Amino acid sequence: DAGVIQSPRHEVTEMGQEVTLRCKPISGHNSLFWYRQTMMRGLELLIYFNNNVPIDDSGMPEDRFSAKMPNASFSTLKIQPSEPRDSAVYFCASSLRAPYGYTFGSGTRLTVV
Amino acid sequence: GESVGLHLPTLSVQEGDNSIINCAYSNSASDYFIWYKQESGKGPQFIIDIRSNMDKRQGQRVTVLLNKTVKHLSLQIAATQPGDSAVYFCAENTAPGDYKLSFGAGTTVTVRA
Numbered sequence: 001d002a003g004v005i006q007s008p009r010h011e012v013t014e015m016g017q018e019v020t021l022r023c024k025p026i027s028g029h030n031s032l033f034w035y036r037q038t039m040m041r042g043l044e045l046l047i048y049f050n051n052n053v054p055i056d057d058s059g060m061p062e063d064r065f066s067a068k069m070p071n072a073s074f075s076t077l078k079i080q081p082s083e084p085r086d087s088a089v090y091f092c093a094s095s096l097r098a099p100y101g102y103t104f105g106s107g108t109r110l111t112v113v
Numbered sequence: 114g115e116s117v118g119l120h121l122p123t124l125s126v127q128e129g130d131n132s133i134i135n136c137a138y139s140n141s142a143s144d145y146f147i148w149y150k151q152e153s154g155k156g157p158q159f160i161i162d163i164r165s166n167m168d169k170r171q172g173q174r175v176t177v178l179l180n181k182t183v184k185h186l187s188l189q190i191a192a193t194q195p196g197d198s199a200v201y202f203c204a205e206n207t208a209p210g211d212y213k214l215s216f217g218a219g220t221t222v223t224v225r226a
Contacts, residue, residue, distance in 0.1 A: 043216040098212035104156030
């Protein structure tokens, strides 16, 4: 299995631009999680899906952030417009039987200048 | 200027010695706990887990101990190797029946040759 696949690995964008992060979960996994990691706040859960349905988005910082999961094999996290304080590493994780056995992707390092 | 952010505990260990990493968790209702290892530039990787009906679980070179009385979790690594250098996170399922994990701040482990 290829594991959880995230793209891009690195993204540098200018303030005000739209950014889209992508995630392909492990095939057969039915839960998908988006986390953000910063030095200030550590690993924070932004949103998670079960069977493609958003279950808890209370961690999404503000309306500039949105996430979708149109099918079982793909999810996106979008920031529009982006701000420098959004700079962080964004991780996607998936699980077959959450909360057991989360598998994380390699992350997307986002820099907003 | 002064740096602002999480001040991660650090542990420096001589190669071959045993390591003990500690974690205080927050919620007495948490029923599932996991240790993750994160190497530089990578996503968190599962090490070992334990449910609240157990107080000890062993894996290959690792042991997790759970003390529910004082809400304390520890990870013991036997015969620490250079490849064990990483940041180690404990995570808890704070709401039984829920899918999500909450992560601690992490401990940086450095192995001295």
